[in-house]
Amino acid sequence: MARLASAPGWLxxxxxxxxxxxxxxxxxxxxxxxxxxxxxxxxxxWLYYADSPSYQDLPLVLWLQGGPGGSGTGFGNFEEIGxxxxxxxxxxxxWVQAASVLFVDNPVGTGFSYTDSPDAYATDxxxxxxxxxxxxxxxxxxxxxxxxxxFHIFSESYGGKMxxxxxxxxxxxxxxxxxxxxxVGVALGDSWISPLDSxxxxxxxxxxxxxxxxxxxxxxxxxxxxxxxxxxQQQFAKATELWSVAETVIEQNTNGVNFxxxxxxxxxxxxxSSAGESYISLQVRRHLHRLHGRSLSELMNGPIxxxxxxxxxxxxxxxxxxxxxxxxxxxxxxxxxxIVDQLLTAGVNVTVYNGQLDLIVDTxxxxxxxKRLKWDGLSAFNQLKWTxxxxxxxxxxxGAFYKTYKNFAFYWILKAxxxxxxxxxxxALQMLKMIIQQD
Numbered sequence: 001m002a003r004l005a006s007a008p009g010w011l012x013x014x015x016x017x018x019x020x021x022x023x024x025x026x027x028x029x030x031x032x033x034x035x036x037x038x039x040x041x042x043x044x045x046w047l048y049y050a051d052s053p054s055y056q057d058l059p060l061v062l063w064l065q066g067g068p069g070g071s072g073t074g075f076g077n078f079e080e081i082g083x084x085x086x087x088x089x090x091x092x093x094x095w096v097q098a099a100s101v102l103f104v105d106n107p108v109g110t111g112f113s114y115t116d117s118p119d120a121y122a123t124d125x126x127x128x129x130x131x132x133x134x135x136x137x138x139x140x141x142x143x144x145x146x147x148x149x150x151f152h153i154f155s156e157s158y159g160g161k162m163x164x165x166x167x168x169x170x171x172x173x174x175x176x177x178x179x180x181x182x183x184v185g186v187a188l189g190d191s192w193i194s195p196l197d198s199x200x201x202x203x204x205x206x207x208x209x210x211x212x213x214x215x216x217x218x219x220x221x222x223x224x225x226x227x228x229x230x231x232x233q234q235q236f237a238k239a240t241e242l243w244s245v246a247e248t249v250i251e252q253n254t255n256g257v258n259f260x261x262x263x264x265x266x267x268x269x270x271x272x273s274s275a276g277e278s279y280i281s282l283q284v285r286r287h288l289h290r291l292h293g294r295s296l297s298e299l300m301n302g303p304i305x306x307x308x309x310x311x312x313x314x315x316x317x318x319x320x321x322x323x324x325x326x327x328x329x330x331x332x333x334x335x336x337x338x339i340v341d342q343l344l345t346a347g348v349n350v351t352v353y354n355g356q357l358d359l360i361v362d363t364x365x366x367x368x369x370x371k372r373l374k375w376d377g378l379s380a381f382n383q384l385k386w387t388x389x390x391x392x393x394x395x396x397x398x399g400a401f402y403k404t405y406k407n408f409a410f411y412w413i414l415k416a417x418x419x420x421x422x423x424x425x426x427x428a429l430q431m432l433k434m435i436i437q438q439d
Contacts, residue, residue: 029048029049029055030046030047030048030049031046031047031049032044032045032046032047032073032308032310033045033310034113034310035134035135035138035139037108037130037131037132037134037135038108038120038131038134039120040115040116040117040119040120041108041115041116041120041131042108042113042114042115042116043104043105043106043108043113043131043132043134043135044073044104044105044111044112044113044114044311045073045102045103045104045105045135045139046073046077046102046103046104047100047101047102047103048082048083048096048100048101048102048103049096049100050096050097050098050099050100050101051083051094051096051097055100056145056149058098058099058100058149059098059099059100059149059150059151059152059184059436060099060100060101060102060146060149060150060151060152061095061099061100061101061102061151061152061153061154061432061436062102062104062136062151062152062153062154063076063077063081063095063101063102063103063104063154063155063156063159064104064106064153064154064155064156064159064160064162064163064166065105065110065155065156065157065159065291066155066156066157066158066159066160066192066291067110067157067158067159067288067291067321067324067325068107068110068128068158068162068324068325068328068332069107069109069110069288069291069320069321069322069324069325070110070157070158070159070288070291070292070321071105071110071111071112071291071292071300071317071318071321072103072104072105072106072110072111072159073103073104073105073111073112073300074105074111074291074292074296074299074300074317074318075291075292075296076103076156077103078296078299078300079296079419079422080156080419080421080422080425080428081093081094081095081101081421081428082094082095082096082101082103083096086295086296086299088299088303091425092425093421093425093426093428093429094429095421095429095432097429098429098432098433098436099152099432099436100146100149102139104132104135106128106131106132106135106162107121107122107127107128107131107162107324107328108120108121108122108131108324109121109320109321109323109324109327110320110321110324111300111317111318111321112300112308112311112315112317113320114312114315114319114320115320115323118323118327121323121324121327122324122327122328123327123328123330123331124328124330124331125161125162125165125331125334125336126165128162128165128166129162129165129166129168129169130169132162132166132169132170133166133169133170133173133178133179136170136173136179136181137173137178137179140179140180140181141180144180146181147180147181147182148182149182150182150184150436151181151182151183151184152184152185152186152187152435152436153166153167153170153183153185153186153187154186154187154189154432155186155187155188155189155191156189156190156191156418156419156420157189157190157191157192157360157361157418158191158192158332159189159191160188160189160190160191160192160193161191161192161193161336163186163187163188163191164186164188164191164193164336164339164340164343165336165339167183167186167339167343167348168339168342168343168346170183171183171343171346171348183348184348184349184438185348185349185350185351185407185435185438186343186348186349186350186351187350187351187352187353187435188340188350188351188352188353189353189354189420190353190354190355190358190360190361190366190418190419190420191352191361191366192332192361193335193336193337193340193366193369194335194336194337194365194366194368194369195231195239195243195332195333195334195335196227196228196231196333196335197365197366197368197369198360198361198362198365198366199224199227199228199243199246199365200224200227200228200365200368201362201364201365201368202220202224202246202250202359202362203217203220203221203224204217204364205359205362205364206220206250206254206257206262206359209262211254211257211262212253212254213253215253216253216254219249219252219253220246220249220250220253223242223245223246223249223250224246226242226245226246227239227242227243227246227333230242230333231333236330236331236332236333236334237329237330239332239333240329240330240332240333241329243332243333244282244283244286247259247283247286248282250359257359258359258417259286259359259360259418260290260358260359260360260417260418260419261355261357261358261359261416261417261418261423262357262358262359262417263357263417264417281322283325288321288322288325291321292318292321297317297318300317300318301316301317304317305317335369337369337372337373340373341373341374341375344373344375344377344407344408345375345376347407348407349407349408349409349435349438350407350408350409351408351409351410351411351435352366352370352408352409352410352411353410353411353412353413353420353431354366354411354412354413355413355416355417355418355419355420355423355424356412356413356414356415356416357415357416357417357423358416358417358418359417359418360418361418363412370410375408377405377406377407377408380405380406381403381405381406381408384403384405385403386401386402386403386410386412387401387402387403388400388401389401389402389427389430389431389434391426391427392426392427392429392430393426398414399413399414399415399424399426399427399430400412400413400414400427400430400431401414402431402434409435411431413427413428413431414427416428
């Protein structure tokens with residue numbers, strides 16, 4: 001039986017959180033709690049009601065972070081789309097302007113979610129989806145006012161892989177009456193849907209953007225071929241390890257390109273692997289540490305932990321992230337393109353959106369797996385020309401392009417990297433509004 005633990009007086013105005021002497025009132029209501037999704041597996045969620053006179057007139061959006069091991073209640077909330085930024089100042093491009101937003105720290109062990117023992121960590125997306133179904137069933141049962149509101153799942157990076165699997169299981173659960181909600185669509189942002197397509201296009205993408213020379217291109221392509229061979233042989237744990245090797249080859253040939261935005265480079269984030277360091281530890285430093293920066297960790301483990309009031313004493317925000325990543329390593333390089341096909345066939349609205357400057361999940365790779373979909377509307381979709389979208393801040397400048405046909409859409413977000421809401425907040429909010437208007 002799932003357990004719901006909410007803070008006393010869970011509906012209130014956020015006006016008492018103080019950080020570095022800053023006071024940040026928030027007009028919208030919020031709630032949070034834990035759900036025991038399995039024995040020894042405790043999942044944390046945080047809901048912001050839409051900042052509207054009647055939140056029930058606006059949809060509900062579930063946000064899923066990447067990693068695996070990245071915290072939605074932390075990074076997604078305070079760095080991307082939540083009502084307050086990392087300094088607890090109001091965010092002008094917060095998604096609560098257009099929807100109620102539910103952040104969930106998943107898989108278990110992520111963020112404030114935690115496990116009691118190692119055997120409770122998820123090892124594949126099937127378990128991740130099963131856990132989320134328990135949480136969603138509990139959420140909609142406890143809050144029946146959300147059952148008739150359009151429900152969307154938005155995601156980023158590895159969160160997209162999880163979102164696809166969750167969406168398929170949720171579609172089945174709704175049809176069977178196990179979960180009462182009005183699920184209408186999933187949006188896959190810079191998502192790890194077909195890992196090999198990303199890896200195989202790293203070299204060409206970097207070469208065409210003048211970040212590799214001929215020698216570097218050969219090195220990266222050779223490393224990518226090793227990953228492909230492991231995937232072809234169904235050796236997925238080995239493929240994950242070789243994926244890490246390929247990233248190291250890229251760093252060596254590009255003088256430390258930023259995998260999340262090729263036009264930015266932080267000298268302090270350049271990595272050098274130490275002797276004997278495991279590829280898991282290297283990848284945690286390379287990727288998860290970006291989602292658990294020092295200032296964000298101080299915020300989450302300080303004022304936010306105090307505000308929430310229900311975090312167990314032995315739980316540290318982000319403290320189990322490395323274990324989350326390592327236990328999912330064998331599943332990491334497996335594709336879920338077939339799941340996207342099943343969602344489209346089932347009539348679920350599927351949106352793919354990608355940042356122009358993202359490397360780790362480059363747009364070239366996304367387009368490759370999309371063109372291999374078996375969905376019966378693909379031919380007509382491919383024949384469409386894309387439509388430009390003006391930048392919401394500078395109307396004379398193009399902010400994105402998009403195409404949509406039946407229940408599938410693709411958004412090309414310009415001047416954005418892997419974390420689109422962080423890089424191009426106004427455009428991300430505009431995209432959200434366009435997607436939910438299709439309800």
